[in-house]
Amino acid sequence: MIVTTKDLFRHAYGKYAIGAYNINNLEQTVGLFRGNLGKKAKNEDPIDSSQSAPFIIQISRGARSYSDKRMLEALIRAADEVFPEAIFAVHLDHGTEEACYDCIDSGFYSSVMIDASHEEFAKNIEVTKKVVEKAHAKNIVVEAELGQLGGVEEDVVGSVKLTDPAQAAEFIEKTNVDSLAVAIGTSHGAFKFTGKQGLHFDVLEKIQKAIPKNFPLVMHGSSSVPHEWVERINNAGGKLKDASGVDEKQYLPAAKLGVTKINIDTDGRLVWCAIHREQFRDDPANFDLRPPGKIFMQAYAEYIIHKNSVLGSTGQLEGVREMLKKGGGKTGGCCCCGH
Ligand code: G3H
Ligand code: 13P
Numbered sequence: 001m002i003v004t005t006k007d008l009f010r011h012a013y014g015k016y017a018i019g020a021y022n023i024n025n026l027e028q029t030v031g032l033f034r035g036n037l038g039k040k041a042k043n044e045d046p047i048d049s050s051q052s053a054p055f056i057i058q059i060s061r062g063a064r065s066y067s068d069k070r071m072l073e074a075l076i077r078a079a080d081e082v083f084p085e086a087i088f089a090v091h092l093d094h095g096t097e098e099a100c101y102d103c104i105d106s107g108f109y110s111s112v113m114i115d116a117s118h119e120e121f122a123k124n125i126e127v128t129k130k131v132v133e134k135a136h137a138k139n140i141v142v143e144a145e146l147g148q149l150g151g152v153e154e155d156v157v158g159s160v161k162l163t164d165p166a167q168a169a170e171f172i173e174k175t176n177v178d179s180l181a182v183a184i185g186t187s188h189g190a191f192k193f194t195g196k197q198g199l200h201f202d203v204l205e206k207i208q209k210a211i212p213k214n215f216p217l218v219m220h221g222s223s224s225v226p227h228e229w230v231e232r233i234n235n236a237g238g239k240l241k242d243a244s245g246v247d248e249k250q251y252l253p254a255a256k257l258g259v260t261k262i263n264i265d266t267d268g269r270l271v272w273c274a275i276h277r278e279q280f281r282d283d284p285a286n287f288d289l290r291p292p293g294k295i296f297m298q299a300y301a302e303y304i305i306h307k308n309s310v311l312g313s314t315g316q317l318e319g320v321r322e323m324l325k326k327g328g329g330k331t332g333g334c335c336c337c338g339h
């Protein structure tokens with residue numbers, strides 16, 4: 001069942017974070033749905049409610065144009081039929097104004113991100129406000145971004161612009177946006193930190209104090225870039241020297257400070273890369289795409305189960321279902337109090 005991110009945030013706020021996972025193809029889609037229902041090997045496996053979780057599917061502009069946006073949308077529609085127990089939001093990741101309008105008009109997305117974080121503050125407000133008005137008219141919710149993620153040098157915040165708490169409060173008030181992505185030390189990709197840096201909890205705390213109570217924050221660039229998967233890639237011929245990510249132990253403390261959506265893309269790519277490299281290394285005579293595909297779908301489902309456990313969303317699916325039954329589904333009212 002497709003719901004808005006607002007519905008999911010209402011249940012999670014302050015307790016746990018919802019995993020927002022990017023997809024590009026069939027195998028990722030199947031692994032993602034299986035993992036979030038606690039199924040590993042087969043679609044037909046019984047749902048394991050102790051491991052099942054609500055989740056967000058993210059589609060980037062790159063993913064939309066990889067083949068054709070309609071192909072991805074059709075995959076998600078099919079997955080919704082194959083896995084009727086799943087509860088998830090469909091979200092445009094890092095949208096331009098044009099991409100947001102396309103997704104709003106499509107009638108398929110329940111949530112869009114307008115990313116005008118590279119613009120001046122006033123322009124970011126202006127563009128975000130326009131998108132919010134169009135989206136809200138169709139009961140679609142909007143995420144925006146304030147501040148700039150980027151590469152981080154040891155103890156030096158390079159091109160990064162951490163989110164200013166006072167600006168965050170003003171931005172939310174002037175745009176009427178539903179959630180806000182903040183820059184608190186993370187960056188996209190597999191090379192986030194050169195030393196022992198981590199999240200700037202001091203900044204996050206100040207942001208949470210400055211903005212309206214229970215307003216959901218989003219953390220981009222949150223892959224943990226697990227050493228185990230990087231090592232497997234490198235042992236199978238890859239060259240990912242010095243890859244590093246966010247410490248998974250920092251997810252829940254961030255969730256307690258209002259981070260309700262945690263974006264993961266790179267980790268899924270690492271799992272994909274390791275499995276395929278190992279397959280080509282270990283079975284050089286094989287030229288069939290299905291054997292590595294099958295192994296990947298299972299490995300990805302298992303990875304999602306693990307990820308949800310560190311985000312705290314594991315076992316929360318039935319609670320979300322109950323909440324939706326009581327409070328109504330898609331478009332679901334105030335994220336903060338359920339009204
Ligand atoms: O934040 C960006 C996501 O990782 C999407 O990456 O644009 O290469 O699909 P992509
Ligand atoms: P990672 O590169 O850390 O997976 O971040 C993904 C992301 O922020 C998608 O919007």
Ligand code: ZN
Nearest residue numbers: 188220221263
């Ligand atoms: Zn991002």
